[in-house]
Amino acid sequence: MHIDVSIQVDEKAESSAESFVPPENVDQLIEAVHDLLINKHLEVSKVRPFFWSMVETYIDRFDVYPFDVVKALFYYLESADYPPDEMRSLVKKLEECYDQEHGESMHKSTKLVCSDDGLDGEIKELRESIKYASMVGELEEELEEDA
Numbered sequence: 038m039h040i041d042v043s044i045q046v047d048e049k050a051e052s053s054a055e056s057f058v059p060p061e062n063v064d065q066l067i068e069a070v071h072d073l074l075i076n077k078h079l080e081v082s083k084v085r086p087f088f089w090s091m092v093e094t095y096i097d098r099f100d101v102y103p104f105d106v107v108k109a110l111f112y113y114l115e116s117a118d119y120p121p122d123e124m125r126s127l128v129k130k131l132e133e134c135y136d137q138e139h140g141e142s143m144h145k146s147t148k149l150v151c152s153d154d155g156l157d158g159e160i161k162e163l164r165e166s167i168k169y170a171s172m173v174g175e176l177e178e179e180l181e182e183d184a
Contacts, residue, residue, distance in 0.1 A: 060066040073079065095103045114124065133142045 060069055072082070092103060114120075117123070132143050
């Protein structure tokens with residue numbers, strides 16, 4: 038009886054292998070994957086590696102992600118109600134990566150702060166010059182009227 042069961046399994050495997058028709062184009066592949074996701078009871082633990090593998094293959098082939106990564110990140114954060122701890126961790130990691138890649142902090146450096154202070158000083162001097170020029174103009178008008 039054990040032999041019969043194994044024969045039946047083998048016959049089922051052969052019949053399903055014979056009935057499998059691979060998709061002929063991307064549209065058929067999309068339809069097949071969509072139908073599997075919608076109609077079958079699949080485990081996330083088995084589906085996730087499949088999609089990650091597909092993303093990696095796509096990147097290897099086209100040197101670009103198959104979706105807008107920033108949009109996907111914000112979609113994820115929005116759907117999770119912008120979790121504060123996760124967002125802090127993400128910002129910290131981004132800052133660390135930026136520092137490592139560019140050799141400087143993402144925050145204003147002291148050099149920029151000093152140059153901003155110098156710019157503020159120049160603007161102040163310019164304002165005072167304009168104010169002085171307008172006062173001189175008013176004085177000249179008054180002198181001309183008196184004369």
